[in-house]
Amino acid sequence: MARQEVSQKTRTGVLGRDGYLCQRCGRTVGLGANMQHRRARGRGGRGREVSVNFPENLLSLCGSGTTGCHGWVTGHPRLSDECGWSVSTNATEYGPESVPVLGRNEFGQPQWYWLEGFDRIPVPEETAVLRMVALGIRKAAA
Numbered sequence: 001m002a003r004q005e006v007s008q009k010t011r012t013g014v015l016g017r018d019g020y021l022c023q024r025c026g027r028t029v030g031l032g033a034n035m036q037h038r039r040a041r042g043r044g045g046r047g048r049e050v051s052v053n054f055p056e057n058l059l060s061l062c063g064s065g066t067t068g069c070h071g072w073v074t075g076h077p078r079l080s081d082e083c084g085w086s087v088s089t090n091a092t093e094y095g096p097e098s099v100p101v102l103g104r105n106e107f108g109q110p111q112w113y114w115l116e117g118f119d120r121i122p123v124p125e126e127t128a129v130l131r132m133v134a135l136g137i138r139k140a141a142a
């Protein structure tokens with residue numbers, strides 16, 4: 001099956017939500033920016049390909065699949081999972097919409113968020129980390 005492109009409307013919405021900043025390093029990204037799929041495309045239930053181009057599954061990152069932060073995230077799945085930049089395809093009991101993400105605020109500073117469509121809601125780091133622990137993505141602090 002052909003890979004479905006992220007529509008222009010979705011791309012603009014996600015970039016606007018993310019303040020046109022790479023959510024890992026805070027660098028400004030343009031309209032042509034690569035979109036990170038937090039959960040990679042794969043098989044859905046019953047062997048069907050499911051849509052992965054919904055806003056909560058998309059994140060603005062600089063670079064491409066092999067360069068910049070997009071490349072870094074691709075190369076560091078476990079650390080990226082812990083920051084919500086990627087969501088394991090093995091964790092079928094929850095979706096990317098349930099996983100907070102460590103992004104960058106309008107000043108380019110790190111901030112945890114819940115993603116809700118083309119909106120995002122800031123959450124305290126403590127809350128986000130507790131959620132990550134509850135989902136089994138992070139280990140509880142000793």
Ligand SMILES: [Zn+2]
Nearest residue numbers: 022025062069
């Ligand atoms: Zn970056």
